[in-house]
Amino acid sequence: MNFLFRKDYSYKDDSFSSPVEYYSAVRRGLREKANHNKIESQASFYAIICFTLLVPLFVTLGDGWFFGKLVPAVLSVLASASTAWLQLRKPQRLWAIYRRAQRELEREKAAFDFNLAPYDNGDDADKKLAQRVSDIAFNVHEQWEGLVPEADALTSSIIPAVTIPHSGTEDVK
Numbered sequence: 001m002n003f004l005f006r007k008d009y010s011y012k013d014d015s016f017s018s019p020v021e022y023y024s025a026v027r028r029g030l031r032e033k034a035n036h037n038k039i040e041s042q043a044s045f046y047a048i049i050c051f052t053l054l055v056p057l058f059v060t061l062g063d064g065w066f067f068g069k070l071v072p073a074v075l076s077v078l079a080s081a082s083t084a085w086l087q088l089r090k091p092q093r094l095w096a097i098y099r100r101a102q103r104e105l106e107r108e109k110a111a112f113d114f115n116l117a118p119y120d121n122g123d124d125a126d127k128k129l130a131q132r133v134s135d136i137a138f139n140v141h142e143q144w145e146g147l148v149p150e151a152d153a154l155t156s157s158i159i160p161a162v163t164i165p166h167s168g169t170e171d172v173k
Helices: 019-061 066-090 091-113 125-147 151-158
Strands: none
Touching: 019 066, 019 125, 066 091, 091 125, 091 151
16 A cells, blocks of 8 residues: 555755756656556556456355355445546556656756757756756646646536436426
8 A cells, every 4th residue: 555655755855966966856756756656557457457357256156145245346346446546546647747757857868968959068058957857847747737636526526416307296387
């Protein structure tokens, strides 16, 4: 269960001595987040597949109330809960966002290390790297923010609207 609650140790402090140190801290944080969401996504998919495949086996081969009814019911609930978790939390999407940003940072660092454009003039290469790292990190935050469900969306998806049909006993004119 520890994979569900990732602790963010990326930024030990808010002071960096160089743009390269800043790059390293941001990259490390993105890598940790990508790895966490990868594990969460894959574990959820495996759980859904296993629970869903086991239900018919217990229904057909299970003897008695416990193995024939209770176990399949619990497995079905777990499969549904895992599916809801994937749809709500979207770890597969977060995994892609964080890994892509990590790769963008690595591309920027390679350009910086080998004096490629836009770091080829040398005068303000450090400032350009720091700015580019900040831009990538903020872009990731904006993408993440778009995935966070609104409270209204949560209640409407969890509690569907109930309509009471007309009973037909009243006098309709």
